Amino acid sequence: MSAPKTLYDKIWDAHVVSRDEDGTCLLYIDRHLVHEVTSPQAFEGLRMTGRTVRKPENTIAVPDHNVPTTTDRAKGIENEESRIQVDALDKNARDFGVHYYPVSDVRQGIVHIVGPEQGWTLPGMTVVCGDSHTATHGAFGALAHGIGTSEVEHVLATQTLIQSKSKNMKVEITGKLRPGVTAKDITLSVIGATGTAGGTGHVIEYCGEAIRSLSMEGRMTVCNMAIEGGARAGLIAPDETTFNYVKGRAHAPKGAQWEAAMNWWKTLYTDEDAHFDKVVTIRGEDIEPVVTWGTSPEDVLPISGVVPAPEDFKGGKVDAAKRALDYMGLKPGTKLDDIPIDVVFIGSCTNGRIEDLRAAAEVLKGRKLAPGVRAMVVPGSGLVRAQAEEEGLDQIFLDAGLEWRMAGCSMCLAMNPDQLAPGERCASTSNRNFEGRQGRNGRTHLMSPAMAAAAAVTGKLTDVRKLMELEEA
Ligand SMILES: CC(C)[C@H](C(=O)O)[C@@H](O)C(=O)O
Numbered sequence: 001m002s003a004p005k006t007l008y009d010k011i012w013d014a015h016v017v018s019r020d021e022d023g024t025c026l027l028y029i030d031r032h033l034v035h036e037v038t039s040p041q042a043f044e045g046l047r048m049t050g051r052t053v054r055k056p057e058n059t060i061a062v063p064d065h066n067v068p069t070t071t072d073r074a075k076g077i078e079n080e081e082s083r084i085q086v087d088a089l090d091k092n093a094r095d096f097g098v099h100y101y102p103v104s105d106v107r108q109g110i111v112h113i114v115g116p117e118q119g120w121t122l123p124g125m126t127v128v129c130g131d132s133h134t135a136t137h138g139a140f141g142a143l144a145h146g147i148g149t150s151e152v153e154h155v156l157a158t159q160t161l162i163q164s165k166s167k168n169m170k171v172e173i174t175g176k177l178r179p180g181v182t183a184k185d186i187t188l189s190v191i192g193a194t195g196t197a198g199g200t201g202h203v204i205e206y207c208g209e210a211i212r213s214l215s216m217e218g219r220m221t222v223c224n225m226a227i228e229g230g231a232r233a234g235l236i237a238p239d240e241t242t243f244n245y246v247k248g249r250a251h252a253p254k255g256a257q258w259e260a261a262m263n264w265w266k267t268l269y270t271d272e273d274a275h276f277d278k279v280v281t282i283r284g285e286d287i288e289p290v291v292t293w294g295t296s297p298e299d300v301l302p303i304s305g306v307v308p309a310p311e312d313f314k315g316g317k318v319d320a321a322k323r324a325l326d327y328m329g330l331k332p333g334t335k336l337d338d339i340p341i342d343v344v345f346i347g348s349c350t351n352g353r354i355e356d357l358r359a360a361a362e363v364l365k366g367r368k369l370a371p372g373v374r375a376m377v378v379p380g381s382g383l384v385r386a387q388a389e390e391e392g393l394d395q396i397f398l399d400a401g402l403e404w405r406m407a408g409c410s411m412c413l414a415m416n417p418d419q420l421a422p423g424e425r426c427a428s429t430s431n432r433n434f435e436g437r438q439g440r441n442g443r444t445h446l447m448s449p450a451m452a453a454a455a456a457v458t459g460k461l462t463d464v465r466k467l468m469e470l471e472e473a
C-alpha cells in the first residue's frame with residue numbers, strides 16, 4: 001500500500017510534469033486567471049518573442065482592480081495608468097484569443113468571483129493568477145495560488161509553472177458556530193491565533209465540522225484569507241456541497257465527462273493517518289464576531305473587547321502595535337464597540353458574493369444608515385448584482401441610504417476612484433487593513449458583512465448580535 005497522502009499531496013502529484021533532483025517540479029496548470037494589473041508585461045513578453053498563449057481555452061481574463069464602479073463607467077477611466085492597464089488587457093485578450101469578460105459583459109467582476117461562478121474553478125485543479133487572493137479557489141479542493149508577473153508569462157507560454165512543494169498544515173474548526181458568527185469571523189480568528197506568518201511555507205487544509213457546514217461561498221471567504229495567514233494556499237476537500245455548487249455551471253463538465261470528473265473528485269480527501277507538519281485546532285463555539293483594530297489582519301479581537309495596549313505584546317510586536325495604534329488613531333482601553341466610523345464598504349473577493357449581500361441586507365432591512373456615514377455595496381460580479389436586484393436587495397440598500405454599485409474590486413484597494421479620504425475610518429468586508437490600503441491615510445477595520453451592516457446602522461463598530469437581538473450577545 002502506498003503511504004497515506006494529504007489532499008494537497010494528491011493534487012500536487014497529479015500535476016507533476018517533471019521533477020529535478022533537488023525536488024523542484026514543473027507543474028501542469030489547469031486554469032490561468034488574468035487581470036489587468038499583473039498581466040500587461042507578461043503579454044508584452046510573449047509578443048516581443050513571437051510566442052502565443054499555449055492554452056487560450058484555459059486562460060480567462062477580466063478587468064477588476066481599476067474599473068470604476070459607478071453606473072456611468074462606460075465613459076471611461078480617468079486615471080491614466082489604470083486606463084492603460086485596462087486597455088492593454090482588452091487588446092491582449094482579443095489578440096491572444098483567451099476567454100474575456102469586458103466591463104460591458106454582465107459576467108464581468110472580481111476575477112476570484114468570476115472563476116467559480118462560471119465553473120472555471122473545479123475540484124482537483126491547479127489554478128493560478130497574478131494575484132495573491134487566488135487562494136479563494138482552494139474552497140473547491142483546487143490547488144490555487146498567486147504568481148508574479150514573470151510567472152504569468154511562463155504560464156501563458158507553457159501552461160506550466162516551476163514550483164517547490166510546500167509543507168502540509170491542518171486548521172481544524174470543530175463543532176458549530178454560534179448565532180451571528182460567520183466564515184469571515186472564522187478566517188480572521190484563525191489569523192488572530194496563528195499570526196500572519198503562521199502559515200508560512202505551508203498549504204493549509206481547513207477541515208472540521210464548522211468548515212463542512214459552510215456553504216461554498218463561506219468556504220471561499222475562509223480560503224481567500226489563507227494568504228493573509230502567510231500560507232501558500234488554502235484548501236477544503238470537495239464534498240456534496242461542492243459538487244452541487246459546480247454542477248450545471250457554464251464551464252463545468254457535462255454528461256459522461258461529469259461522471260468521469262466525479263470519479264476523480266471523490267478521491268480528493270486527506271487519507272487517514274496522512275502527515276501534517278503543523279496542526280491548529282479551534283473550537284467553533286469559541287469564535288465570536290470579530291473586528292480588526294490595527295494595520296495587520298492578525299490585529300483582530302472579538303467585538304466585545306477593548307483596544308489593546310502596546311505592552312500587551314512581546315518583542316518586536318510592541319513597536320508594531322504602537323505604530324498601528326497611532327496610525328489608527330486609537331487609545332488603548334477604548335471599547336471596540338465605541339469606535340465611530342465614517343465609511344462602510346461591503347464587497348471584495350472576500351465578501352462580495354450573493355450570500356454576503358443577503359447577510360448585509362438582513363441587517364439593513366427597515367433600518368437607516370447612521371447620519372454622516374457614507375456606505376457602498378459593491379457586488380463581486382455583474383451576475384451577483386443581477387441576482388441581488390432580482391431579490392430586491394438593491395432596494396433595501398438604497399432605502400437604507402447606501403450606494404449600489406457596479407462590480408469590481410472597488411474600495412478594497414486604492415487603485416480606482418472608490419477611496420477613503422485621509423483620516424476616514426472604514427468598516428470594511430475586505431481582507432487587508434494595511435496603512436493606506438483603502439486610500440492614503442485611510443483607516444480600515446475588517447469584519448463580516450453582517451458586522452459592517454450593523455456598523456452602518458449605528459455609525460460605530462457594533463456587535464451585530466446586539467443589534468439583531470440574537471441569543472448569546
Ligand atoms: C493588485 C494585485 C496584484 C493584488 C494582489 O496580488 O493581491 C491585489 O489584488 C490585492 O488584493 O492586494
Ligand code: SF4
Nearest residue numbers: 133348349409412413
Ligand atoms: S477584491 Fe481586493 S483582495 Fe480581491 S482581488 Fe480585488 S483588490 Fe485583491
